[in-house]
Amino acid sequence: MKSRATVLIDPTDQIVFHYTLLHSSWLNQISIWFSILVRKLLRRGSFKSQDDLKTRIIAFIDYFNQTMPKPFNYTYKGKVLAV
Template sequence: MTGIQALERRMPDIPMKPGRCTQVEFEYIRHGTQTLIASFNVATGEVDLATVGPTRTEADFEAHIRQLLAQCPQAPKVHLVMDCLNTHQSASLVRLAAQLESQAIDLGVKGRSGILRSMATRAAFLSVPNHRLVVHFTPKHCSWLNQIELWFSILVRKLLRRSSFTSPAHLKQKIIELIDYFNRTMAKPFKWNYTGKPLIS
C-alpha cells in the first residue's frame, strides 16, 4: 500500500453529541507519506509481517520477502499472491527464488537474455508451480482477488480515514500498533462468499 499520507488535522475533531456524529476537520497539514509492504496469512487471518518505510523499491520488497521466508525456513513450498506491480516481478526476486532451488539456474542477463530478459519472462519463472517459491499473480484490474486488499480496507476504515498524524514516524508507529492489535483481537480467516456466478446478467 503506497502513498499513505501522514495528515495532521488543523483543528481537533468536534466530538459526538445527541443527534450529531463526530465532525472531522477537513483542512490538514501534510507531513509526507509512508509505504506499507504487508504479508497476510490467509490460513490464520493475521498480518504475518509488515514493513513500513518511505519507499517501495525493489530492494525494499526483496528485504521484506527475505524476512518472510526466514519465518518458515523448513517450509517445502511458499505460495505468494501478488498483483502485477513491477517490484513484484523484479530481477532481485527472481534471483531470490532461484537461490531457493536445489540446482543452480542460469538466469541470463537483465534486459538482454534468459529469464531476466523482461518482466514477462521473470513473471513466468516466478509462477512455475514446482519451485519452492511460487508467485500467483492476480489478473490486471483484479487485485481485489488478493486478500491483503481486504485487510488494507480495514486499515483505512479503522485508522487512516479519521486519524491525525504529526509526522511520518507517528503514522508508522500507529500502523504497527494497529497491526499488533488486529492480530491479537480481530484476526480470523476471511470467508469468501462469491460463488463464481457472473456479477452482471
C-alpha cells in the first residue's frame, strides 16, 4: 500500500474534492420527490417482481404528473452561505 505522501505527490492518484452546498435547492427538490414516491407508493407496497415495481413506479409518475403537479418552491430563508 502506498504511503499518504506518495499518493498525494503522484499526479495519477490525485484527490478531487467536490463541494455541495448544504441548502442546495435542486437536492432538496429531489429529496422531496423521493419522499412523495415513498409515502404514496413504496412504503406499504407489495410487488411481485422487479418488473411489477418498475411498472407501478412509471404508472405512479404518470398519475402524479396528470393529477398532482405543482412546482416545488425553495423556501430557505436562513443565512446567506459564504463559500
